Amino acid sequence: METLHFLVMGFSTALQPENLFAAFSGAVVGLIVGALPGMGSITGVALLLPLTFKMNPTTAIIMLAAIYYSNMYGGSFSSILINIPGDSPAVMTAMDGYPMARNGQAGKALFTSSFASFCGGTIGIVILSFLGPTLARWGLNFGPPEMAWIILFALTSIGWIIGENPLAGLLATALGAMIATVGMTPSTGRIRFTFDILYLMRGVGFVPLVIGMFGFAKVIDMVLHPPMTGDTVNKAQLTIRGSVYTREEYKRCLPVVGRSGIMGTFVGVLPGAGATMAAFFAYIVEKRIGGNRDKIGTGVLEGVAAPEAANNGASIGAFAPMLALGVPGSATTAVLMGGLMMWGLTPGPLLFRDKPDFVWSLISSLYVGNLMCIIVAILAIPFLSRVVHISSAMLVPIISALCVVGAFSANGSLFDVGLMLSVSVLSYLMQIHKLPTAPLLLAYVLYPMLERYVAAALGMSSGRLYIFFHNPTCWMLILLIIAFCLTPVIVKLKNKRKNRRTSAN
Amino acid sequence: MKKIFPALALLAGLYWMYQGAAIYRLWANGRLGGGFMPALAGTAAVVFSSATLLGKPDGRMFEPFRLKAFLPVASVALVIAASFVIGLILSLVLFIHLWLQAYERYSFAKSAITAVSTGIVIYVVFSSWLLLPFPRGALNLL
Numbered sequence A: 001m002e003t004l005h006f007l008v009m010g011f012s013t014a015l016q017p018e019n020l021f022a023a024f025s026g027a028v029v030g031l032i033v034g035a036l037p038g039m040g041s042i043t044g045v046a047l048l049l050p051l052t053f054k055m056n057p058t059t060a061i062i063m064l065a066a067i068y069y070s071n072m073y074g075g076s077f078s079s080i081l082i083n084i085p086g087d088s089p090a091v092m093t094a095m096d097g098y099p100m101a102r103n104g105q106a107g108k109a110l111f112t113s114s115f116a117s118f119c120g121g122t123i124g125i126v127i128l129s130f131l132g133p134t135l136a137r138w139g140l141n142f143g144p145p146e147m148a149w150i151i152l153f154a155l156t157s158i159g160w161i162i163g164e165n166p167l168a169g170l171l172a173t174a175l176g177a178m179i180a181t182v183g184m185t186p187s188t189g190r191i192r193f194t195f196d197i198l199y200l201m202r203g204v205g206f207v208p209l210v211i212g213m214f215g216f217a218k219v220i221d222m223v224l225h226p227p228m229t230g231d232t233v234n235k236a237q238l239t240i241r242g243s244v245y246t247r248e249e250y251k252r253c254l255p256v257v258g259r260s261g262i263m264g265t266f267v268g269v270l271p272g273a274g275a276t277m278a279a280f281f282a283y284i285v286e287k288r289i290g291g292n293r294d295k296i297g298t299g300v301l302e303g304v305a306a307p308e309a310a311n312n313g314a315s316i317g318a319f320a321p322m323l324a325l326g327v328p329g330s331a332t333t334a335v336l337m338g339g340l341m342m343w344g345l346t347p348g349p350l351l352f353r354d355k356p357d358f359v360w361s362l363i364s365s366l367y368v369g370n371l372m373c374i375i376v377a378i379l380a381i382p383f384l385s386r387v388v389h390i391s392s393a394m395l396v397p398i399i400s401a402l403c404v405v406g407a408f409s410a411n412g413s414l415f416d417v418g419l420m421l422s423v424s425v426l427s428y429l430m431q432i433h434k435l436p437t438a439p440l441l442l443a444y445v446l447y448p449m450l451e452r453y454v455a456a457a458l459g460m461s462s463g464r465l466y467i468f469f470h471n472p473t474c475w476m477l478i479l480l481i482i483a484f485c486l487t488p489v490i491v492k493l494k495n496k497r498k499n500r501r502t503s504a505n
Numbered sequence B: 001m002k003k004i005f006p007a008l009a010l011l012a013g014l015y016w017m018y019q020g021a022a023i024y025r026l027w028a029n030g031r032l033g034g035g036f037m038p039a040l041a042g043t044a045a046v047v048f049s050s051a052t053l054l055g056k057p058d059g060r061m062f063e064p065f066r067l068k069a070f071l072p073v074a075s076v077a078l079v080i081a082a083s084f085v086i087g088l089i090l091s092l093v094l095f096i097h098l099w100l101q102a103y104e105r106y107s108f109a110k111s112a113i114t115a116v117s118t119g120i121v122i123y124v125v126f127s128s129w130l131l132l133p134f135p136r137g138a139l140n141l142l
Helices: A002-014 A017-035 A041-052 A057-082 A088-102 A106-140 A144-161 A166-180 A198-202 A206-224 A247-269 A274-289 A301-317 A319-325 A331-342 A349-354 A356-387 A392-411 A414-432 A438-460 A465-469 A472-504 B004-023 B036-054 B067-086 B088-103 B108-129 B137-141
Strands: none
Touching: A002 A017, A002 A106, A002 A356, A017 A041, A017 A057, A017 A356, A041 A057, A041 A206, A041 A331, A041 A392, A057 A088, A057 A106, A057 A301, A057 A331, A057 A356, A088 A106, A088 A274, A088 A301, A106 A247, A106 A301, A106 A319, A106 A349, A106 A356, A144 A319, A144 A438, A144 A465, A144 A472, A166 A438, A166 B004, A166 B036, A198 A414, A206 A331, A206 A392, A206 A414, A206 A438, A206 B067, A247 A274, A247 A301, A247 A319, A274 A301, A301 A319, A319 A331, A319 A349, A319 A356, A331 A438, A349 A356, A392 A414, A392 B067, A392 B088, A392 B108, A414 B067, A438 A465, A438 B036, A465 A472, B004 B036, B067 B088, B067 B137, B088 B108, B088 B137
C-alpha cells in the first residue's frame, strides 16, 4: 500500500512536462545510439552525460535512465537487420533475429524485440518497485562494517563474473581501485598520488574517465575495426502493419517473455552479472525447456523474445542494488551512480528514506519511459534500415568531437581532455591484453566508498578489527564473498577433471 | 610485448604499496591512515599481475599492438594545441573536415557540411545552452 502511495507521488513528478520531455528525448536518443552497430549503452550514457549538467538531478537521471534502457531496445535492431549486434546484450538476439529477417520476417522480428523489451522492462520495473524499498529497509540495518563487506562482495563478484578470464577481471579491479585513490583522501583529507599536478588534487575526474574509457576508446576501436555492413533487408518488409502480431503469436510469446523477464530482472540485481548474462541465460533456458525449443536458432519468435525480455529486465533490475544499497549492478549503472554523486546525491539505503521524492520519481518515470520506448520503437520500424546503415567513417570524427567537448564540459578545463585521451590509451592497452574495462570503472566508483566505510567502522571500534566480524550479517557476507571467489575455481577444476576423463576414455 | 601491461601494472602496484605504507602511512593517530587503501589496492595489483606474468601463456589472450590506434589520439592532441590559436570549436570543425577529407576520402562539400553542422550543434548546445566557456584562443584578442 505504501509503495502504491509513493508511486502515485512519483508519477506526479514524472509526468511534469520537463520530465516527460527528458524521458522522451532519452528514449529517442538511446534508441538511435543503440541501433548504431557496435555502440553500447555505456558509450551512449557516457557521451550524453554532459548534456544533463544544467538539469536538476531528477530530470537528469530520468533522461540518462531512459537512454540506458532504450539502448536495450535499439541494440537488437542492427542484430536483426544486419547481423551486427548494437551492444553485447543483443548478441543472442542475432541468433534468431537475423535468420527471421533473411526469411522475410524482419518486421516481425523487430516487433518481437520491442514487445519483449517492453514486457521484460515492465516486469523489471514492477519488481523494482517492491524489491527496492525492501532492499533499502534491509540496508537500513547495516552499519559501516556491513556496508564495507557488501562493497567488497560487489568488488570480488565483478572481477570473477566479467570476462572469460577471472584473473584479468581482478587485475582490472585492482587498477580501478588504484586510480580511485588519486587525490584527496575521503577520510582524512590528505592529498595523495597527484605527482605535483594541481588538477589531480580533486582526483581523476569521473567524466573524463568514463568518456575516455567508453567513448573515445570506441573511436579507437572503430578506426581499427570498422564495423562491417551486412546484407540489407528489403525495406518493403519494414511496415508497421506487417510487423504487428496475430493473436496466435501473442499466445506463443507471452509465456516466454514472462519467465525471461523475471529471470533477467533477478540476474540484473546481482552485481556484475548484467544484461548480457541475462540474455544468454534466457536463451539457453528457452532452448532447454521452451515449447518451440527444437526450432530455436533457425529464426523463431521465441529466440528473439527470450533474450530481449531478459536483457531489459536485467537493465532495470540493476537499479535495485544501486538505489537501495549504493552498489551498482552493471557498468552503466556505475556511470549513473557516478552521475548521482556528481549531483550531490548518495545512493544507498538512506536515499529511499531521505529523498523519497527523487527515488519514486525515477521509478515512476521508468514506467512512463518504457511506454514511450515501445511507441517510439514501433513507429521507427519503417526508418530503421537507414539508421543502422549510418557510416562509421562519419561517426569517428563526430564522436571524437563529442568526447572532447564532453570531457571539457566537466570542469571547463583542457587538462580533462588530455586526461580523457590518456584514459583512452589505457583502455586500448587493456583491450589488446584482453582485460575488461567495466571492472575498472566499478572499482573506481566503489573504492572511495569502501574507504569511507572502513574508516567509519574502525572509528566506531577505536581501531579494533573485531567490528568487521561482530554479527551474523558480517559472517553471512564473508561466506558469500568466499563462495563467489571459490565457485569459478571449483568449476574450472571440475571441467579439467571431466576433460581428462573424456580424453582417457 | 605480451607481458608489458602486467609488468607495468606490477610496477605501479609496487609504487602504490610503497607510497601507501611509507609516505601516507597505513595507520595514524589510532585511525586509518591515508595510505592504507592505496597500499591494499597496490597489493591486489601486485598479486594479480604477478599471477598473470607467471601464469601459462594463453594464445587467445592477446591482440597485436597497432600504431594506427594512436591516429585519433594524435589528432585530438593537435586539436587541443590548435585550440590555443583558433579556439576549441573552430579546431573541432577543422578536425572533422580534415579527417573526413584526408582519411575517409569524402568530397570537400560533404565533409565541410558535416563539419560545419556538427560545429553549429556543439555551439548551440554547449556554448549557448550550457554556457560552457570554450577557449577562444587568439580570437579572444580580436
